[in-house]
Amino acid sequence: MNYYCPQYGVWREYCMPSSHWLRVNDYAERKDSTIIDEWNAVPTPPPTQLQSVSVDPKTSALLVLDMETSICNNPRCIASISKINQLLARSREWGMLVVYSLTHTGSLSDIAAQIAPLPSDPVVKSNVDKFYKTDLEQILHDHGIKTVLITGYAANGAVLHTATSAAFRGYNVIFPVDGMSALNPYAEQYTTWHMINSPGTRNRATLTKINLLHFIHPYQRSENRELGVIQ
Structure with a gap:
């Protein structure tokens, strides 16, 4: 399974784990896509912590x-x-x-x-x-x-x-x-x-x-x- 690594801007079989990174199964199908095409596939980041x-x-x-x-x-x-x-x-x-x-x-x-x-x-x-x-x-x-x-x-x-x-x-x-x-x-x-x-x-x-x-x-x-x- 391929993953898109935003840190390096490349597709890799493995990248440092993060729940924020978009998982992509088929590079050939996604190579011409934009962030707009991927909109609904991007995970929502966790809520931020409020500080005293x-x-x-x-x-x-x-x-x-x-x-x-x-x-x-x-x-x-x-x-x-x-x-x-x-x-x-x-x-x-x-x-x-x-x-x-x-x-x-x-x-x-x-x-x-x-x-x-x-x-x-x-x-x-x-x-x-x-x-x-x-x-x-x-x-x-x-x-x-x-x-x-x-x-x-x-x-x-x-x-x-x-x-x-x-x-x-x-x-x-x-x-x-x-x-x-x-x-x-x-x-x-x-x-x-x-x-x-x-x-x-x-x-x-x-x-x-x-x-x-x-x-x-x-x-x-x-x-x-x-x-x-x-x-």
Whole structure:
């Protein structure tokens, strides 16, 4: 029996075992096929593991991306509003920086009322990458931010591309998966898989959920810094 080995891009009688690799019986029949032809034969990867995460509010920022009522109008996005609101309340309680984003045609009045920004909250406006032609990087730099918690809509749009852009810039990226959404579940699954498997993001991204986030008290920060836990 032949197997396709994606690591080497060749067909072999035997390749290192992995449940993710496509099994093919007949090379002659498959040699001209594409990934689209093989779509239904590709095994689904196992679910990713969610981690308990300690957040230093002094060096972390919460990003609330594109939560505009004009696009956040489907059941999955609407359901995420209450979750984001929980995280938003905790973040404000700990004095953490909160940054909002809008689509290129959005306005502040479009943001869902439950999670509306305060007058002091920075707001950036761009395409799916919120670093693109905005002062987001400068805002984060000015506040000494090293880690971003990314929430919002859509998972496969602003969330994915802004998170990737943040990782490229050296930020640690925390993904509360219940704080992001997309029109369909597959887009959310793909986003989580991409962030922890892509060479550009996997060393920077951590998947979690909102009730697994723990904020570090100032005295804990001092103790952890002495132990080398916080840089």
